[in-house]
Amino acid sequence: MLTRKLGQGGLEVSALSLGCMGYGKSREIEDRDEMIALIRQAVERGIDFFDTAEVYGPFSNEEMVGEALATLRDQVTIATKFGWDIDLVTGVPKGGLNSKPDHVRAAVEGSLKRLRTDHIDLLYQHRVDPDVPMEDVAGAVQDLIRQGKVRYFGLSEAGAQSIRRAHAVQPVAALQSEYSLWTREPETEIIPVLEELGIGFVPFSPLGKGFLTGTIDEATTFASNDFRSRIPRFEPEAREANRRLVTLIRTVGERHGATPAQVALAWLMAQKPWIVPLFGTRRLERLDENLGSLSLVLTSDDLNEIEAEATGIEIQGARYPDDLMKLSGR
Secondary structure: OOEEEEOOOOEEEEOOEEEOHHHOOOOOOOOHHHHHHHHHHHHHOOOOEEEOOOOOOOOHHHHHHHHHHHHHHHHOEEEEEEOEEEOOOOOOEEEEEOOOHHHHHHHHHHHHHHOOOOOEEEEEEOOOOOOOOHHHHHHHHHHHHHOOOEEEEEEEOOOHHHHHHHHHHOOEEEEEEEOEOOEOHHHOOHHHHHHHHOOEEEEEOOOHHHHHHOOOOOOOOOOOOOHHHHOHHHOHHHHHHHHHHHHHHHHHHHHHOOOHHHHHHHHHHHHOOOEOOEEOOOOHHHHHHHHHHHHOOOOHHHHHHHHHHHOOOOOOOOOOOHHHHOOOOO
């Protein structure tokens, strides 16, 4: 397995990360045993970087990841997140955000128990809390690092100024935000800041929530509980317009015997050596397909072609509903 470094503090992980959110965000995970098996199969294949959060469930996802990796703990890097206002006993969401230092410390204690570990490798603030100074949040995490309960600090969907303020108190190892061939906003301001400060990037939804795999078109239907049914970019008209991007990466992939998903992941990894795409899948064959991107080397001609064509494609639809977009980039 190829590895990449995140930040300047020595965090080195597999070049691809497995996001476990899709393995269950409800209180009861019906296929829990199968998902635990898939996580362990990912370890067997060389992935050592796994992502969860207290809010997934809440709590049930961390519990599942903890069980899956308990006997493999010394082989893996576990990332989790705090920051939503959740009753830390009942798991009932109260609505909104909460990054008050006392809440952060209590949230971490719960995560440690559920993950069956004495330390969290990478702790992200899930969303920037405008009611708590970033310096206070970074200071709380710094205290946890000094206590040995956390190894590295991360941010999720944070804006440039928040990143700078946090990093000035406690070095940030990684930012997690959406970035892919159809979500390129981070290139304008965020990626230059990360490069300047020496912070790694862990882009989630690198396959456009499945769209860049080429398996979704304007005729695809989504269940009412599928988050994509709420996303403007997944309206039928938007999907029809955005298919040009899939056609482009499929054309490039055909020259290499690669799938659109493999091209999309390889393109991300070709952007910077400190980018570690975070993908999710519930199927072993998709896991293996995505791992195939590690052996795909896009040539300079490939990358130039993708850049020239993609910049001429105006992506239709917002990546999130308005209520969630307001929580990003602060």
